[in-house]
Amino acid sequence: MRAIDIHTHPVFFRSGYSAAEADRLAAGASALGVRHMICLGDVLVYGPRPNEKQVRTINDQTAQLLRWRPDYFTGFCGLNPVLGERAVQREVERCAALGFKGIKLEISNNAREACMKPVMHAAARFGLPVLQHTWSMTHIRQRHMHSDPEDTALLARRFPNVRIIMAHLTGCGYRGILEAKGIDNLVVDTSGGYPEAGLLDFALEHLGADHIVYGSDLPIRETSVTLNRILGTKMSTTEREKILYGNTARLLQLAP
Template identity: 55%
Template sequence: MRIFDIHTHPIYHMTGKSPAEERRLIAHFRAHGITRANMLGDVSRYGFHPTEDQIREINTDSIQLAARHPDFYTFFCYLNPTLGERAVMREVERCAAAGARGIKLEKANCAADPCMRHVAKAARTFGLVVLQHSWSMDTHDGGSGVQSDPEHTALFARRNPEVNIIMAHLIGCGYRGVLAVKDLPNVWVDTSGGYPEAQIIEYTVEHLGAERVLFGSDLPIRECSVKIGAITGAAISKSARQSILYDNTARLLGVG
């Protein structure tokens, strides 16, 4: 059984940058059957409103780590859309040239905000997936960032049907999130965020189809063994399980 983890932060709060830490984390992934992992960047290093230079620094770390382990890591370009179109396009162009497979958005703004048009333009121009941090505000206060409810992410998807979008944090979005994107074929959900919840995987497969569900751990914020267990322990078919754990992500990102 192969596993492709769509949602990881190998460098987090500056931890993970040393060669020893790199080797230790990859060994940890492999010990759990994870053969490929996608990096989303050290998104908490400078808070939720990083400057253009800070964004560049975070993405450079991802570029360099992916270059050192090209057969293991892919990466997404982390952005702050509020910096404007010029900054967004310039950074995405740089990251795409280095091999980025997508765009990562955190909590600088809401997915329904006008500045998201810059993200959509960049995604269309460079053929990238957009992963939007999403969480139901029924269960979370959002902290100091700007939270995107599932409905906000769904609105972004409706406005941009030609852009492939990942609504991150299935557990945080919950049943409400599944229903919000059910009729949007350009939206996938990843399984990261929160503790396992009984029946949520089965419900998601029933309403979206297994082909629109992507395995994500959110390591090191969450432990990958717990997140893997939520998939392997779900009452779904073997083929659905393999689709979620590896095949869907590989297909979406164009990785063998």
Template identity: 35%
Template sequence: MAADPAQAPDIVDVHVHHGPHLKPWLTDDPLADLATTARRAGVSAMMTSVLGQQGYTAQPTVEDLQVANDFCLRAVESDPIYAGLVYTSPDHVEESLGHMRRLIAEGPFVGIKLWVARRASDPALDPIVGYAAELGVPVLQHAWYKTVGQLPGESTPADVADLARRHPDATIQMAHLSGCGERGVLDVAPYPNVVVDTCGGDPEDGIMQFAVDVLGPERVLYGSDAPGRDFGVQLARVYGAGLAPDVLAAVLGGNARRIYSRLAPAVAA
């Protein structure tokens, strides 16, 4: 039987975005609005990344990376609920490594984000992922299986499995459980350094339990993809899966706090 949401444990959202394009909806400050909305849903920490100046930028320029990461730093400094992920691109390796040094090795960020500039099977990612492993921070890698519309540099779970094979010392968070589906879960199952987050598309009956059964409860992490997706709806897919209380606690926050070792400890309300 699923645990009562009123008795929910610490909730860490491992997949959130914001950026200069985000419009406010409660006040005149979109960063504050996102934080307020997360807290109303019971979220105590958010791993957040910025993917461009004018929205999600698939092939970011050097300037795009600078602006995105500086804006993400602004969020981290504005509210302790935000934990930053460095937006990196294999098209700009040296600049990406520089942002990782500045914001992780010498700063407060807790991981990195790779989106769709190149597929995860491309060796151009190797210096970035290798440095993340050296720093001991996870890599959030976008992945999706699409019937139509797959972007040229967009990774499938099979690409993520290839990345995991090349970098067994790196912790890779494969995004979008519902976008990857059962096939995607099976692709990465042989690689214990891959975890999956629960966001991606609309909630789908059975996929949460399938991931927990195949990967083990320690390899599934709650993520919303907010504000593009609603915190409450994305939490409902986890609560509605009928997970045992200890598994629910692990998925909602325990696994994230173990994997994201630089994340600040939970603070009681």
């Protein structure tokens, strides 16, 4: 078995920021079959709306991880879309030059808002997928900051030339799967909460393996548990390989 984890936070509320800690994290996950990790940054350390300097600091920490372990980590550029077009364009250009391969959006705003347009234009310009934090707002009721599956699905439809990763399968739930159905440029990552019986089966039925990618949300969730969400669900060997490894490798053009 081999896997690429598309949803990790090796630096989390300032914990994990050393070469030794990065090596330990990589060693532990490698022992379970995870060959590569996508680093999404310490995205909430400054709260939901970091300023421009704080955004740079978050991305600089990710860049340092990449310098320590370029063989194991790939970075996504964290952004606060509310900062406006100039700040967004400047930071995406900087991160692309550092070798980052995607954009990570947290809870600065809702994905349907107008401030998303510069982000999506920058993503299209540099050929970067956008991973959008997504969670059902049925109970949380903070939709002015969080993005419901309906919002992320709308974002993907509005910008069909940009690849969208809807984060948190468990948080999106059955309704989120149905919202994502039939959108060619959208995939769902399997992070968010502990495994829920039947949910991945439902995603396979309605989305197909080509639209699902493995993610853990490490260190919030344990790698062993999140991998077994995939390993414990009945599917073909080909489907399992796509979800765990192949889809993300193709999406980010990672070497086999």
